[in-house]
Amino acid sequence: MCLLCETAAGGLSRRHLFRTGAALAASAGALTMPSVPALAKEAAPAANAIAPDKALQRLLAGNARYVANVSRNKDFSAGRMARARAQFPIAGIVSCADSRVAPELVFDQGPGELFIVRVAGNFVNDDGLASLEYGVKFLNMPLILVLGHSGCGAVSATIKAIQDKAELPGHLPALVDALKPGVEAAIARNPANLLAEATAENVRHNVRRLGQAEPIVSALVAEKRVRVVGGVYDIATGKVTLL
Numbered sequence: 001m002c003l004l005c006e007t008a009a010g011g012l013s014r015r016h017l018f019r020t021g022a023a024l025a026a027s028a029g030a031l032t033m034p035s036v037p038a039l040a041k042e043a044a045p046a047a048n049a050i051a052p053d054k055a056l057q058r059l060l061a062g063n064a065r066y067v068a069n070v071s072r073n074k075d076f077s078a079g080r081m082a083r084a085r086a087q088f089p090i091a092g093i094v095s096c097a098d099s100r101v102a103p104e105l106v107f108d109q110g111p112g113e114l115f116i117v118r119v120a121g122n123f124v125n126d127d128g129l130a131s132l133e134y135g136v137k138f139l140n141m142p143l144i145l146v147l148g149h150s151g152c153g154a155v156s157a158t159i160k161a162i163q164d165k166a167e168l169p170g171h172l173p174a175l176v177d178a179l180k181p182g183v184e185a186a187i188a189r190n191p192a193n194l195l196a197e198a199t200a201e202n203v204r205h206n207v208r209r210l211g212q213a214e215p216i217v218s219a220l221v222a223e224k225r226v227r228v229v230g231g232v233y234d235i236a237t238g239k240v241t242l243l
Contacts, residue, residue, distance in 0.1 A: 046088050052227030062108035063106060067237065078110070087139060089114055089141045091141055092131075095117070097118045106233055106240060107240075115139060121155060121178065124146075129210070133213075146207050149232060151195070151235060158175075158179040162183060162184065182201040182202030182203070207243075231243060
């Protein structure tokens with residue numbers, strides 16, 4: 001008997017009600033239960049769940065694109081909604097505050113891919129270290145890169161403060177104190193290009209400090225879950241050279 005006939009006859013049969021209820025339940029389940037592909041997507045690893053060396057390769061490949069002027073990250077609206085929910089940076093960058101150094105551009109990485117700590121002279125103090133600890137511990141980023149750059153004014157000022165006893169205003173003496181270890185090590189070697197060597201030695205000093213920073217970073221480095229490296233960015237060419 002059809003539904004219309006049963007209705008006209010004074011109501012639905014118990015058998016039809018049962019069939020109809022089962023069909024509705026199955027339909028509701030199809031709407032609310034995630035499909036197998038959806039479950040697989042939820043279980044997929046985070047975007048930054050890669051080895052430290054792989055993260056470094058991605059940075060260097062991005063820098064090569066930047067140098068060749070073929071950068072591919074141009075649509076910064078892409079992924080905006082996903083980034084509102086979470087971030088998965090592939091690397092932490094300790095960068096100078098110099099306006100000519102823009103890590104996302106230098107490494108051709110989009111928003112959400114780099115976790116950046118910036119300060120004039122690209123050194124690590126306790127605040128910067130705490131930020132990087134957060135990055136490796138809770139954001140699971142596998143790489144930290146200390147990035148110096150050519151013609152660094154902070155390093156140059158530190159050289160003058162040490163060699164010429166120059167007096168700097170305001171809080172700049174505190175910045176000089178932070179840069180002294182690397183700069184003094186370079187001065188002791190009497191290199192042909194003191195500024196370039198002091199810039200590189202400042203990077204090396206901060207790489208060592210981070211690699212030994214307890215209790216979080218050093219432990220992850222020992223487990224090979226995090227790698228700390230250093231490099232220098234040449235402003236004129238755009239190229240990053242690892243140290």
